[in-house]
Amino acid sequence: DTEVTQTPKHLVMGMTNKKSLKCEQHMGHRAMYWYKQKAKKPPELMFVYSYEKLSINESVPSRFSPECPNSSLLNLHLHALQPEDSALYLCASSQLAEGETQYFGPGTRLLVL
Amino acid sequence: GESVGLHLPTLSVQEGDNSIINCAYSNSASDYFIWYKQESGKGPQFIIDIRSNMDKRQGQRVTVLLNKTVKHLSLQIAATQPGDSAVYFCAEITSPPFSGGYQKVTFGTGTKLQVIP
Numbered sequence: 001d002t003e004v005t006q007t008p009k010h011l012v013m014g015m016t017n018k019k020s021l022k023c024e025q026h027m028g029h030r031a032m033y034w035y036k037q038k039a040k041k042p043p044e045l046m047f048v049y050s051y052e053k054l055s056i057n058e059s060v061p062s063r064f065s066p067e068c069p070n071s072s073l074l075n076l077h078l079h080a081l082q083p084e085d086s087a088l089y090l091c092a093s094s095q096l097a098e099g100e101t102q103y104f105g106p107g108t109r110l111l112v113l
Numbered sequence: 114g115e116s117v118g119l120h121l122p123t124l125s126v127q128e129g130d131n132s133i134i135n136c137a138y139s140n141s142a143s144d145y146f147i148w149y150k151q152e153s154g155k156g157p158q159f160i161i162d163i164r165s166n167m168d169k170r171q172g173q174r175v176t177v178l179l180n181k182t183v184k185h186l187s188l189q190i191a192a193t194q195p196g197d198s199a200v201y202f203c204a205e206i207t208s209p210p211f212s213g214g215y216q217k218v219t220f221g222t223g224t225k226l227q228v229i230p
Contacts, residue, residue, distance in 0.1 A: 004156075031215040040121045042202055042220030043157065050215040090156050096215060101147065104156035 003027075004105035006091050012111045015081060021108045023074040023091030032074040033102065034066060035090040043090055049074060050096055081112045121200065123225040132190040136203035136221045141184060143205035143219075148177060148188045151223075152199045160188070160201075190226075198228045 004025045013019050023032065031050045035043035048056035049068040063085075065077040074091055088109050092102040126132045138146070144165050149157035163170045163177045163186075170177050176189040186203050203221040 033218075040223075042223050043218075044220075045218060048215050048217075055215055056217070092156075094216060100216070101159050101162060102216060102218060103159065104149075106154075106156045 004091055004093055004103050006089075006105040006108050008108055009106070010109050010111075012113065013078065013081065014113050015083070017081075018077070018079045020078065021076040021089055021091075021110075023076075023093075023105055024072055025093040025103070025105075026072055027093060027103070028071075028095075029093035029103075030071060030096045031094045032068060033092040033094075034074070034076055035092065035104075037088040037090055037107070039087075047076075078110075081110075083112050086110055086112045121223055121225050123227060125227045125229060126193050127229050128195060129192055132188075132193045132197070132226060134188045134190075134201050134224045134226065136186040136188075136224075138184050138186060138203065138205045138219075138221065140205055140207065140219070141181070143207050145206040146177070146179060146186055147204045147206065147218075148175075148186075149202045149204060149220075150197075150199045151202065157202060193226075193228050195228045195230055198226055200225050 007022045033048050034046040037043040045058050046060045047066045052068045063080050067075040088107040090107045091105040094100045094102040147162045148160045150160050151157045161172045161175050161177050163179050168179050174191045178187045200223045202223045204218050206216050206218055208216050
């Protein structure tokens with residue numbers, strides 16, 4: 001099983017809402033990642049978790065709050081977002097070893113009104 | 114032919130022809146490179162990888178070439194099919210020292226491949 005699942009597939013939220021994106025993998029990967037992808041642009045790394053601890057925060061605004069409750073789950077909590085935060089949010093996972101491939105989920109398409 | 118649009122370079126090829134997608138990377142210290150395929154509405158999908166100590170690797174219908182001298186990567190797709198239509202990203206991977214193995218992935222700008230039936 002090389003599947004990374006993400007829910008919801010689509011999300012529309014207002015600027016005052018609080019919502020969460022969820023990501024799950026059952027490949028035993030101990031590294032998990034959040035990316036943001038705008039239309040016609042490459043994915044941009046936001047956060048990296050290794051062994052359920054935050055390892056990289058690429059200067060992401062605090063209105064995005066990641067959480068890794070266990071080795072299979074990764075959440076992204078959203079609060080007070082701006083319209084420019086509308087994008088495809090991708091989750092990925094990998095083994096913790098050099099040269100290991102990152103497997104991506106299908107993404108959550110987020111629209112902030 | 115190849116054209117550069119407002120945001121995404123596009124390569125149009127006839128079905129059955131070979132496709133070559135090029136990528137320039139920036140970090141000479143990158144350990145490892147991956148080509149990803151992204152279809153509309155989906156996440157990036159792994160196609161093929163190559164380590165920095167290699168210059169060529171072949172898969173099924175795909176070949177990746179790495180030229181470290183000029184920091185250039187290419188993806189060749191043989192006998193291109195309509196199902197190959199997608200955006201293709203090259204990605205350079207580094208594992209920061211003392212990181213325990215997590216990867217930092219930097220994606221190229223992407224090339225849209227359009228296959229003409």
